[in-house]
Amino acid sequence: MNADPRPAVYLSGIAVELGERVPIAELDDPSVAAELTNLHAGGLLHCRVAEQDVVELAAAGARKTLAAAGLTAVDAVVHATDSPYRETATRDGWAVLAGAGVPTAPTVVVGGSASANLAAALRVATGLLAAEQLETVLLVSADRITRGARYQPVGVTVLSDGAAACLIGARPHGPGYRVLGVSTSIQADAVEVSSSIKAANLVRLGVAEARERLLQNLPERERGFTYLVTGNYSLATRTFLARLCGIESAAVHTPTVAEVGHSFSADLLLGLASLQEQGLVEPGDRVLVLATSPRSWSLIALEHTAG
Structure with missing residues (x-):
């Protein structure tokens, strides 16, 4: 390729x-x-x-x-x-x-x-x-x-x-990640629903759309991802999101859930930094980041680099 x-x-x-x-x-x-x-x-x-x-x-x-x-x-x-x-x-x-x-x-x-x-x-x-x-x-x-x-x-x-x-x-300042792609799906006119099934379906559709768009433009898409980084949500939510991304729940990396709570986008950068600091990624490993809000879903594909 x-x-x-x-x-x-x-x-x-x-x-x-x-x-x-x-x-x-x-x-x-x-x-x-x-x-x-x-x-x-x-x-x-x-x-x-x-x-x-x-x-x-x-x-x-x-x-x-x-x-x-x-x-x-x-x-x-x-x-x-x-x-x-x-x-x-x-x-x-x-x-x-x-x-x-x-x-x-x-x-x-x-x-x-x-x-x-x-x-x-x-x-x-x-x-x-x-x-x-x-x-x-x-x-x-x-x-x-x-x-x-x-x-x-x-x-x-x-x-x-x-x-x-x-x-x-255009170049890394020390260890970091190469940005391979970003994709966003948004449903600004979505209405809040009391049904957990309907709410889950909205997320499912949003993540699926963002994922398909990301994969269409991703080089060597068959390589897959070593880890998924999400926001600091409950275990059940993280497991659900991993399934939508086609990634095993054991590969979800959210090390600061218990100590930090959900600090908006900071969760995601904390997770990426932790992968490096704990030596869990090697150069060439790919990481998928799922950034979510109640009405938007974004996927970021990264590849670890030694800098």
Whole structure:
């Protein structure tokens, strides 16, 4: 089979900034208390609660990524969030740049996919690389719960505060992953249903559409994937998602479920970093990332590289 003709794009330099670990049984949150038994049964024991606002979380995560890579400048920044702005999207974007120490980098603020914002941000970052022939884009995703319940019935999980950052570039900055493909399916007009069967069917259709589109454009699609990384949802949800992706449940890698809870897109970058840190992937191994929200489903195909 011919090699992939597309320019190589790499994801590397993953870093995280999380809130303080709090046992979910100690949260002053009636929604969590009412579902505590189910949450514990699904593997959820703690969540993260931050004092910093979402801009401060994003800037802290970004600084860690830049420091780890030894960079003081990047060509652009993509800031993803599903949280209320401190002021406006523009002013928050500027504050992230200033806090990260890259005040002159052009920035784009991305949203619209909730916990799946990593995929949206990655699509924007890779687009910037191609359209403007850039070398390195800093991607940072940050979220903080400022009002409302932390219990999330979709996925049976508890929402956490935190940020994660990485570099998207024409070359890797240390060990990381080559981006092989991204695909998204969305059903913006979907209505919430009380029937678990109908809800599961919506997810099934969304993941199937995204998966088929991804595989159509994936080089050497017959190679398959060594691991699947999902959000930090309940065990039953993760098992269900693995089945939809055609992957054995034992290959689902979500090592921070019990300690972190569901910190939006940070879950996914934490999972990818953990695969490297634990030595579970070798160069050439492929990893599938499933980024989901109540109305959108994205798949990201990656190949591990030593850098």
